[in-house]
Amino acid sequence: MLIGWRPHRRSIRIGPVGRSCCTTAKESIMITPFQIPYDADQAADLRGRLARTRWADAVTDDWTMGTERGFLNQLIDFWRDGYDWAQRRDRLNQLPHVRTTVDGHGIHFLHFRRSAQ
Structure with missing residues (x-):
């Protein structure tokens, strides 16, 4: 359970993932699990755009400009040929991603439960 956040002098209490929790008399927040998507066509498009990079003439050979x-x-x-997009997505999706909307703003965060002691 997440507790905290005080915008405009009101407390938000967010309950368990996948359930709605009453925050004020007029408001309810729904937390839903989220997985990072991977689209092989988009990754291929990005690799193609990186391959077509048009380089400007170098003014200097150092970091001064x-x-x-x-x-x-x-x-x-590296981004074009060495980065494994699908493998990185798989590793990131091992984390507990969730999404919600608060005051009309979409929020993506990681939700870790406290381990039993």
Whole structure:
């Protein structure tokens, strides 16, 4: 159970995941489990866009005027060819992600239950 948050001098008490919990007489918050999605087509599109990066001519070979060109090339190469999007998604989805809406704002957070002592 999460307890806390005091916007506009009111307390919000958020109950168990998947249940609605009364916060004020007029308001109720529903917490729902969330899994990070993975779309292979979107990942392929991103790799294609990274491959088509149009590089400006380097003004310097160091960091005095922004990101050093060689470092940036290596970073883009890693995101394009070395980063395993599906594997990272699988690892992140092992965490207890949940979503809710408070005052019209969507909130995504991790919900860890206190271990029994």
